[in-house]
Amino acid sequence: MGDDQLPSWRETLAKQSIVEFVAAVTNPDSADFVAEAERIAVFDNDGTLWTELPMYAQLAFALDRAAELGDPASLEELHAGGMSALVDLVKLTHAGITTDEFAAVCRRWLASARHPRFGRPYPAMIYQPMLELLGLLNRNGFSCWIFSGGGTDFMRAFASEVYGLPPHRVIGSVGATEFRVGPSGPELVKSAAIQVINDGPQKPDSIHTHIGQRPIVAAGNTDGDLAMLQWTAASPRRTLQLVVHHTDSEREYAYDRDPVLGSGTEQILAAAAEDEWTVIDMAADWSAVHPEPR
Amino acid sequence: MGDDQLPSWRETLAKQSIVEFVAAVTNPDSADFVAEAERIAVFDNDGTLWTELPMYAQLAFALDRAAELGDPASLEELHAGGMSALVDLVKLTHAGITTDEFAAVCRRWLASARHPRFGRPYPAMIYQPMLELLGLLNRNGFSCWIFSGGGTDFMRAFASEVYGLPPHRVIGSVGATEFRVGPSGPELVKSAAIQVINDGPQKPDSIHTHIGQRPIVAAGNTDGDLAMLQWTAASPRRTLQLVVHHTDSEREYAYDRDPVLGSGTEQILAAAAEDEWTVIDMAADWSAVHPEPR
Numbered sequence: 001m002g003d004d005q006l007p008s009w010r011e012t013l014a015k016q017s018i019v020e021f022v023a024a025v026t027n028p029d030s031a032d033f034v035a036e037a038e039r040i041a042v043f044d045n046d047g048t049l050w051t052e053l054p055m056y057a058q059l060a061f062a063l064d065r066a067a068e069l070g071d072p073a074s075l076e077e078l079h080a081g082g083m084s085a086l087v088d089l090v091k092l093t094h095a096g097i098t099t100d101e102f103a104a105v106c107r108r109w110l111a112s113a114r115h116p117r118f119g120r121p122y123p124a125m126i127y128q129p130m131l132e133l134l135g136l137l138n139r140n141g142f143s144c145w146i147f148s149g150g151g152t153d154f155m156r157a158f159a160s161e162v163y164g165l166p167p168h169r170v171i172g173s174v175g176a177t178e179f180r181v182g183p184s185g186p187e188l189v190k191s192a193a194i195q196v197i198n199d200g201p202q203k204p205d206s207i208h209t210h211i212g213q214r215p216i217v218a219a220g221n222t223d224g225d226l227a228m229l230q231w232t233a234a235s236p237r238r239t240l241q242l243v244v245h246h247t248d249s250e251r252e253y254a255y256d257r258d259p260v261l262g263s264g265t266e267q268i269l270a271a272a273a274e275d276e277w278t279v280i281d282m283a284a285d286w287s288a289v290h291p292e293p294r
Numbered sequence: 295m296g297d298d299q300l301p302s303w304r305e306t307l308a309k310q311s312i313v314e315f316v317a318a319v320t321n322p323d324s325a326d327f328v329a330e331a332e333r334i335a336v337f338d339n340d341g342t343l344w345t346e347l348p349m350y351a352q353l354a355f356a357l358d359r360a361a362e363l364g365d366p367a368s369l370e371e372l373h374a375g376g377m378s379a380l381v382d383l384v385k386l387t388h389a390g391i392t393t394d395e396f397a398a399v400c401r402r403w404l405a406s407a408r409h410p411r412f413g414r415p416y417p418a419m420i421y422q423p424m425l426e427l428l429g430l431l432n433r434n435g436f437s438c439w440i441f442s443g444g445g446t447d448f449m450r451a452f453a454s455e456v457y458g459l460p461p462h463r464v465i466g467s468v469g470a471t472e473f474r475v476g477p478s479g480p481e482l483v484k485s486a487a488i489q490v491i492n493d494g495p496q497k498p499d500s501i502h503t504h505i506g507q508r509p510i511v512a513a514g515n516t517d518g519d520l521a522m523l524q525w526t527a528a529s530p531r532r533t534l535q536l537v538v539h540h541t542d543s544e545r546e547y548a549y550d551r552d553p554v555l556g557s558g559t560e561q562i563l564a565a566a567a568e569d570e571w572t573v574i575d576m577a578a579d580w581s582a583v584h585p586e587p588r
Contacts, residue, residue, distance in 0.1 A: 037460065099502055156506050166331065167506030168462070174503055179495035179521050185528040186521070188502055195489075201473035208393055208482055209468055210504065212450050212461030227473050227480070234479040 005136045008129040008288040014242075015285065017278045018133065021240040025216065026140050032238040034216055036141035041217035042207060042228060043130075045148035045155060045172070048221045048244050049163065051125040051290075053253045054116060055260045058154045059086075061109050065093040075260070086261075090151075091192040094175060099153060099188045106157035120293065123162045128291045130219075130244075134163055137217065145169040145215075147206055149199040149224060153190070171210050173198045199224040199263075204231035219244065222263040226271060233275060241277035243268055248283040252290075299430045302423040302582040308536075309579065311572045312427065315534040319510065320434050326532040328510055330435035335511035336501060336522060337424075339442035339449060339466070342515045342538050343457065345419040345584075347547045348410060349554045352448045353380075355403050359387040369554070380555075384445075385486040388469060393447060393482045400451035414587065417456045422585045424513075424538075428457055431511065439463040439509075441500055443493040443518060447484070465504050467492045493518040493557075498525035513538065516557040520565060527569060535571035537562055542577035546584075 009015040024032040025039065046052035055075065066073045071092060078085050094102065115125050134144050144165060148155060152172040159170045176193040179186065198206050204227050207215065218225075218232035219242035229241045245265070246255050256265045272279050282289065303309040318326040319333065340346035349369065360367045365386060372379050388396065409419050428438050438459060442449060446466040453464045470487040473480065492500050498521050501509065512519075512526035513536035523535045539559070540549050550559045566573050576583065 152503065152506070168504060170506070177499045177502060179498045179525070181524065186498070186524045187528075188498060188525075204473045204480070204482060205471045208471060209446065210462060212446070212464070230475065230480045231473070231482075234481075 005139070006129065006132045008132055008286055010285055010287050012281075012285050014278055014280045018136075018240065018242075021217075021238070022136065022140050025238055034237050038213065038216065038237070039137075039140070039142040040211060040213050040215040041137050041142045041144045042147050042203075042211075042215045042219070042232065043134075043144065044220040044222075044225045044228070045146050045150055045159070047246065047258070048219050048225070049126055049130050049146070050122070051115070051118075051127075051252060052258065053255065056150065057122045057125070058150050059089075059260065060113065060122075061106065061154065062089050062093040064109060064113060065105070069093065078260075087194065090175075090194070094151065094153075095190050095192040097190055098182075099177060099190060102153055102190055103157050106154055110158050118290070120290070123158050124293070125290060126162055127244075127286070128288045129286045131163070131291070134165075138164070142217070143169065145207075145211060146171060147198060147203050147210075147228060148172040149197065151175070168210075171198065171206055201227045203228035207231065216240065218242070220268065221246065222258065222265055223267040224263050226268045229268065229271070229277065233277070241272070241275070243272045243277055243279045245269070245279050245281055247281050248286075248289065250283075252282060254283075299433070300423065300426050302426055302580055304579055304581050306575075306579050308572055308574045311534065312430075312536075315511075315532070316430065316434050319532055328531050332507065332510065332531065333431075333434070333436040334505060334507050334509040335431050335436045335438045336441050336497075336505075336509045336513070336526065337428075337438065338514040338516075338519045338522070339440050339444055339453070341540065341552070342513050342519070343420055343424050343440070344416070345409070345412075345421075345546060346552065347549065350444065351416045351419070352444050353554065354407065354416075355400065355448065356383050356387040358403060358407060359399070363387065372554075381488065384469075384488070388445065388447075389484050389486040391484055392476075393471060393484060396447055396484055397451050400448055404452050412584070414584075417452050418587070419584060420456055421538075421580070422582045423580045425457070425585070428459075432458070436511070437463065439501075439505065440465060441492060441497050441504075441522060442466040443491065445469070462504075465492065465500055495521045497522035501525065510534065512536070514562065515540065516552065516559055517561040518557050520562045523562065523565070523571065527571070535566070535569070537566045537571055537573045539563070539573050539575055541575050542580075542583065544577075546576060548577075 024030045025034040046056050073089050150172045155172050156167045156170050160167050174196040176191045176195050177188040214235045215232045216237050217240045218229045221244040232239050246253050318324045319328040340350050367383050444466045449466050450461045450464050454461050468490040470485045470489050471482040508529045509526045510531050511534045512523045515538040526533050540547050
């Protein structure tokens, strides 16, 4: 089972561990059987489901949007200003606008912007093998969710369509909104206050708040995903942890540290080695990285 | 359709508006047709799906728990101390405990505590007609969600089972948790910080964060639900707003102001009159209030 359902995965241990896991937890005669309602899978987004270099898509969006708003910023300024400069940029480009307007702005950008290296729209920068994995899990009764550091509203502008997930299963960082009854009726206005930065130990917290069940599959790629994978691994059920390792400078990128925000991979790779999690070696395990252009 | 699916509803306008609405939005030949993925219904809990007098079940739980912890509080002290005394009580009784332990404490209490007037367990204090409505909507492709001022963790200890909703569709107020790798592995410890008080204008905000789609059905019973009903009513689709009006001092209670927290009904009843929302007159519209004892 699963062999022709993961055509972009080479016949290596990574694929084998996925196929074996899915077979075990869905087999009613297996000691590892898990009821459908408990088949929860959680995925990081940037670097796990799509390319995050040379910078997060949402950061590229924010820089384009700042320029459009007449207050341009540069990556160099962000590097110099650190997290507070980044937060300022997010506030400038993500606040003072209704949620409906913001969704339209995001969709416009996603349709027009191009990835600087690959020259394709950002939604084409998803990983074909991970898309196949989402499909495999979905067909086997899993509920797949995204828990990302990216903004929920930004992600929902493409993720539902691209990954085939309902919006309520796409969860990221959250800014406050203000409810008001405006001239065109009730609306939610995005404010500058950031309520949740959905990274690190916040991810299990968000999973608890948004799902209220312990996942049995978790996939990530940096130390910011470690807590999510630990939380999942501690389930009393059989679980699967996947770490996407960026080893492919030809077809994508090879790196162990995000050059923009500096998140590393030391802790998650050490945990993967110690706990026998599945490390996906992009160069070795995937026969394709991005979807074929249509 | 629907007639024998709502046996605890009398043949009045309230039932008629529900049945007509469901028929219209599920009929592919109707101009009001709404695709299944967009059939979202949101419900307040206390006073809308179950009895909230003489005090919220969660408050009764907190008072019992405070006594059990050797630091008893009384309703009179809470009245005198107002919101800050209430928050202190919640912190005492809801913090410093892992989410798993807290769920077990809640389930124990729900199994043993009895409603002071009806002498039945609190989960038997749900409204039979609303349970039938949840079932009708569910069978017609709706996703039903709860957005309550009560605590998410407390509600999930009974709501999934009693209402037949997965935990991720039971959303309330949220306290912060701290992720730690304790002696028995990774766990989430409930802290004293309240992150979200899910009432009033927060409800549309929470709906946006947790669902990311505009509901087409909303039900509430106090002014704290007004924003949720307004937000739903502003959908471009055909919508249904339900206001449960407590008019039945014999079988339940008759009141227009919550005697504990003081939430009123003036605004929501005024909006219902102006916008032709469906007001459910409990005494007139329901042939039964609580489920028959089994």
